[in-house]
Amino acid sequence: MSSLNRRNLLKVTVSTIAMVSPIGAALGQTTSLADIGAKVIPLPTVTVYTARDVLTLDPAKPVVNAVAVVDGRILLTGTLDDVVGTLKGQRHTIDDRFADKVIVPGFIAQHDHPLLAALTMSSEILSIEDWALPFGTVPAVRDKTDFIDRLTKAVEARTDPAEPVVSWGYHPAFYGALTRQDLDAISTTQPILVWARSCHEMILNSVALELGDVTQELIDGFSSTEKKQSSFAEGRFWEQGLFAVLPNIAPLAASPERLQAGLELTRDYMHAKGVTFGNEPGGILSKPVQDGINAVFSSPDMPFRWSFMPDGKTLIQGSSDDNRVVQDTENLDSWYGGMTSLAPNQVKLFADGAIYSLEMKVRDPFMDGHDGEWMMDKVDFERAFRIYWDAGYQLHVHVNGDAGLDRVLDTLEMNLRRTPRYDHRTVLVHFAVSAEDQVKRIADLGAIVSANPYYVTALADQYSQVGLGPERADSMVRIGDVSRAGISWSLHSDMPMAPGDPLFLMWSAVNRVTSSGRVAGPEQRVSAEDALRGVTIEAAYSLKLEDEIGSIEPGKRANFTVLDRNPLTVDPMEIKEVKVWGTVMEGRVQPVEVTERKASLIEPIPAGPSHAFAEASFQHALKVVHSHL
Template identity: 30%
Template structure:
């Protein structure tokens, strides 16, 4: 984007940013100093992401908080003889990345203990044969008694263009359970040993909200969609306490390296919250984590845990209403573009009835609890909005900030309703990059496929949308998230809905201040302002001024949580 300087106003696309000079237009510049800062960053290009979009040169930190942000001259009076002064040498600083939604604990377990079955551009797997080979390698590491698991296979990117079957996985072992999960996280495949352990036979009916794949003779193929996968996964041995801590440490290291200062652990429970707090108290958790338990009872149990570290917070509750568009389990109002199993009328399905969803929403609303409901397809979104409306009618609550996670197929009329109800859409914008071509050509067709994740439409309505990566579904990479929202370019290089592009600053708000707002923390985090925690990130380049196609190549040089550096490159 072109940068034009005029009267101290920097114009980045359609977003105006006020340049701070002297002692004006700066939080803290006019306030008398009542003490020196412990840390001052100066000579930088500091994107504060405050409501006016101001750009500062320096920021002062004392007792974990920002005490000044403005010009070098203004902030210099916070420098005393013991103040550590860091010269940014013109580098760009932004607020710490606030993860609007991911699965932090699961990411750590996958990093340390699961076979990586991802295909390019994430991983290296290109065929079922390679999946089998990798699982056999895992078998040689773990032995012939352990469960063999893997995550991330994508049937549409495998040379065979299908899901693995139990017969495929039986080639790894017929005596020990083998269980692999699709990249969406919404379907899995089990070998014969795992199916036997779960008691799944030809006579086993589909559970509510799930499908057990069966062949022409009615025998289980090993494919298990949505709730059906839980029939097997519940028998998988739990990770040991030591393994949990090892996984959480790995996740924290990875998230910090990407500039994340507040992470999210969606769909957890008391045991998960307790493990997070233990990691924080032992020093393994340098970043903050906001946990969303699954359901009111899990929330109650989670809140009973003493959280004294200051690093772990329990937020609202997570729920699911449909699955994945790329897995044919997203719930649409009209059939899929390419028929699923030769059924031209197939449009996916919900994980529970609308009535059951409404009941859960009303219970949460009555309890004063925020909800985060997963919905990809437009029919699923319709059901969630109906549930939120009914909950509000039953128990009116100002500023509930209920959220629709993914909101992938949100229609214009549904965005209008979100605005009316105060519902926040959290967009998985990276769908445009990783699945844009296949949504357009296979799952949704060109009309619906190029309109996924309608961020610009939300922006036009003044809705404070957020952006997320849903890690481990795709890697945590905030700069790629920015790049995707600004460019909407797929892995093939095609533009997926140019009219839904937004500016860099608008997208940056989606992973900083808007995400903090989503979690009722906008007064504490999400922007670089006086009185907020010093969650900061130093970048290798300015995402606003570089060629927009190079945003994804920007590196995180340093991540600072509450004034303490938790990640820094060697350079």
């Protein structure tokens, strides 16, 4: 290539290359174009990917058919002729393996829990919905009889009579009460632990209670609240009662080998769903546990990057010194490396309880008259909010009920009046039950929403009859109103509270079709394009990463999800049927490979780096996970 041609090419692309290669960065920062002409500088080879459609979400070029990538970054987009013409003599290759596919910005799992997913996905999944996993689909439980039959078969399949059988997914609001008498009827010799769908309740059979040394005398020593939320006779423990017995039963529920296998399954599952970047909101504050997660998720062969957001709830409980709280938060950065990182200057707080346990705080009583629960006392919540607000952090707040939302918005307004901040992007996470009057207030206060549309799909029918009643159940996750108010919103799964499948989240938000097939709250439906933005650029915006990922624009990371069809042009009811071919993550092409992993969840696997788990307190890990839901 002549010096003249090289200068012409650099004239077009030097600002982009400055962001995407060490050579370019040096040139862009320290070397003038005039100095380059006499130097022989080998420019990196550019790869040009072609596709039937490339949906960029770039307003300047919304749909193209070619995207040029260099050093893991996007260099150019446009028609193939335009891209090749701009490259001129620069070394490049054309990769047409996606010629009959559709490329969209890489899907972002804005709010998922790898550790909790590992624990649940490595158990016997007997849940209210189908779970499509890399080894196959686990069908939904039809009723209590079906649950008992399938759990019985799982117990009978065990060859080791001492091996605990852990099941996840049972929902009392769907199937009725479950007690240890039901489980004893299955086996009085094999320990059985049933983790409820909410992850806030567990039922044990008699032998599991015995192995865990859980006795009536133990429960009699609990606090008043723990006693009220425990039933030794039924073998059932929920909320604070579950916290209290976890030190006894955690060793039955988890092992280093099972957790490693579960993390590998979670990795493969999310890759198969097209995820290229994810975030754990409220990263686990146990270094040995995090080391175990890193043994899988920090590996250089991970198909996506993952960031961890500090858990402000736990951090403020560890110190009465506000400055120390912030310092302790910043010190967590050293816990991560490779493909994992700390989400910078972001923190997770908690308002009210979980929707799956019907413990969110609501303005009007639940149908049975019970009240919800606060996950942080008001004084702790306001202290944590103030500490991190004054330190310039972006706050992500778990909130499910409209009364919970009132507390969050009141606290946000108080801090805005006390210390005004521009572009604070306080994120309202989950956004299950809200009221119309709260939408305008969200907009006025500059907050944004991270919503879980799956609540409507999975829960609206049942919660119309149990808990909320028809009106509140059908208006859950009112992102139609939020969108019309001009508020930024994104979608998340809270895996395993919903399948970590961005296309399924899109389908749920666009259609709002419930498990019975009806449409709940049709006025809250959104367009397919807005839903795609919700799992890409708006998800990036919620994490303050919109300049790095979320759309296909020059200078951003080359993160793409490759699909067999265009999710914006298919029938809206077919969005969840669109297939993921694979991903491109920072220029690395990664097809989805279906592998058989179910056996590894039952048979022991060789010891490896993740045996750092063995040093951890499993009961502590499960407590932290439980408190995050």
